[in-house]
Amino acid sequence: MRISVFTQLARTFKPPTGVGRFINNMVLGLAGTQGVDVRLMLSRCYVGDDGRLDSRAPLAGLPFDTFWLHERAMEKLWKAVGFPKGDRYARDADWIYSPGQTYVPIRHKRIISSVHDVHMFEPSLPWLSDARHKANRLKWSVWFRSALREATIVQTISEFTKRRLIELFDVPPEKISNVQCGVEQRYFDAFSLDPASLPRPVDGPYLLVIGGLNARKGGRQTLDAARALADLKSPLTIVTVGHNDPLLEAEAAAMKNVRVIGTVSDEALPGMLRGATALLFLSLYEGFGIPAAEAMAAGVPVIASDAASLPEVVDDAGFVVPVAEPRCAAPIAQRL
Secondary structure, three states: OEEEEOOOHHHHOOOOOHHHHHHHHHHHHHHOOOOOEEEEEEEHHHEOOOOOEOOOOHHHHOOEEEEOOOHHHHHHHHHHHOOOOHHHHOOOOOEEEEEOOOOOOOOOOEEEEEEOOOHHHOOOOHHHOOHHHHHHHHHHHHHHHHHHHHOOEEEEOOHHHHHHHHHHHOOOHHHEEEOOOOOOHHHHHHOOOOHHHOOOOOOOOEEEEEOOOOOOOOHHHHHHHHHHHHHOOOOOEEEEEOOOOHHHHHHHHOOOOEEEEEOOOOOOHHHHHHOOOEEEEOOOOOOOOHHHHHHHHOOOOEEEEOOOOHHHHHHHHOEEEOOOOHHHHHHHHHHO
């Protein structure tokens, strides 16, 4: 079987987001499978003078085919007029794989499109309610509908996302394959580590927040939980890693029991997670929510919101709290 992969390569650079990590692991797993030939389809702009791909990309060792337009220009052309067809860059591939945030128009090939979430198309999310986001939602829905229509298989990662694809875009249920996320071995390995022996981001016990302080990841709810912990005179500090909204970051800087770290490497994160009293994951929208699964693999309790896919992922293996009452996470954390 021959598979051609088109993805925004920069999204897979280390340290990747959850989507980038999913793409890296899936594509490399396919490339290591007997009888499967995987080639990348990408812009020439990613190829250095030495003929190699950027070393920050874990996929850099795979063979590739290129087109000369810059990636953004090609995507705009594909989304606007559906031309040139992706078949010509896929050689003799049996399948083309493309993540849902991109669109590859095809003529004869079979295509798999993976959709991790549809939050950009949700009608009532407060952080997507301004005029710019509404205009983008309308514009993007045109090519996204084309991508869903042309896909042979729509691969998603939770029953929640599958349901929203059906409800928002009328995708036939039989066309959707739900393949939930796996967890990298390093998180299972972290389970055997002694938390007391690990480097700590703060003195004393801490709750780890992965995803940063921003609206989608429940940044406001996280700070509300921190205030509730302070009211309880809890020794717990909330440590956040990831990208932050500047206003929430400034607010956190004035709080004694919140420590904002920023980006953490993939290598350091499992140990930091293992050393935590619990993962605090009050996200308001997740297509899956892989930090919750990673925490459970590392033997760390999970306190998650009841939003989107998180109740499905956590189920009865962790603590699910109402997103409208984030302060109720504090008594749970206090007891752990």
